[in-house]
Amino acid sequence: MLTVEDINVYYGAIHAIKGISLDVPDGEIVALIGSNGAGKSTTLRTISGLMKPKTGKILYEGHDIAGVPAHKIVGMGLCQVPEGRHVFANMTVLENLELGAYLRKDKDGIAKDMDDVFKKFPRLLERKDQLSGTLSGGEQQMLAMGRALMSNASMLMLDEPSMGLSPLLVQEIFDIIQNVHKEGMTILLVEQNAQMALSVADRAYVLETGRVVMEGTGAELLTNERVRSAYLGG
Template identity: 70%
Template sequence: MLKIENINVFYGAIHAIKDISIEVNEGEIVTLIGANGAGKSTTLRTISGLLKPKTGKITFEGKDIAGIPAQAIVKTGISQVPEGRRVFANMTVMENLELGAYIRSDKSGIAEDMNSVFERFPRLLERKSQLAGTLSGGEQQMLAMGRALMSRPRLLLLDEPSMGLAPLLVKEIFTIVQEINRTGTTVLLVEQNANMALSIANKAYVLETGRITLSGDAKELAASEDVRKAYLGG
């Protein structure tokens, strides 16, 4: 579904992504794990069109998308939940969700998806008229995920969904990610909580200073001694 081939990404003179190649098949949950500053978020930002690769190829469902504008990438069927949630603080929950559907004009479909977001996240329904900036961190994460789902993505890019959340909420968010995947959305997940990410993913890539150092079946990587020592606390 998504194929990244030998991309290189720079921030000015800094070579942030070095020749990485990643594949995501339809229906999978694929995770990128690695320390802070390894290049995980940069990879997602490049896929979603916020950054342009200097060299390399990104194809989504056979179409070359490297370097096309972010709004055009949403129209191809890719949506991103950004790191730090980035909800529109001075707008209500409902308005944030409506913005997620800005590329669509099918009113009945939008209403249907709004209902399914509220079914999946009942707390958002309770707070639909509340300003997004007044929600708790966990609720803002749910809103950011709901907003991304409103564009009906076939591929969902999730950037650090567990960041800053209490352990119980982290569990809930990961359960929701699995549900979203089961209902037909492919997921590419960037996550510092390697234990949780590897427990729900099919496939995993380990990023270190802009390079992929390991890749393979998520369960096998979770059992690997190198991965355990570096990312899973021994």
């Protein structure tokens, strides 16, 4: 569904992404793991159109989207849930979800997806008229994911969904990710919690200083000695 070919990305003079290539097959969860500053979030921002690669190709369902504006990429079915959640704090939960569907015109489809989001996230239904800025971190993460689902996406990119959450909430968020995946969603997951990411991923890539240094199935990397000592605490 998504193929990234040898992209190079710069912040001014800083060469942040150095020839990264990766594949996300239709229907799979693919994880990017690595320490802070490895280039994981920059890779997602480049795929989603928030940054432009200097060289390389980004193919989504066969179309080269490198340099395509971010809102057009969302319209093509590829949606990012940003690091830090970025809900619209002064708007209600319902208004945030409606904004997720801002490119859509199919009223019946929007209503159906809203029902589906409330089934997946019952807590959002309880708080639908509450200002989003008053939600807990876990609830804001659920809202950010629900808002992305309202775009009628075929593929989600999740950037650090467990950041700042308690272990119990981390498990809940990952259960939701797996449920969304079981319903047919393709997912590219960036996650500091390498143990959790690899346990749900079909395939994974390890990034270090802007390069892919290792790849394999989630199960292979979970038992890899180098990955264990660097990212899994031994």
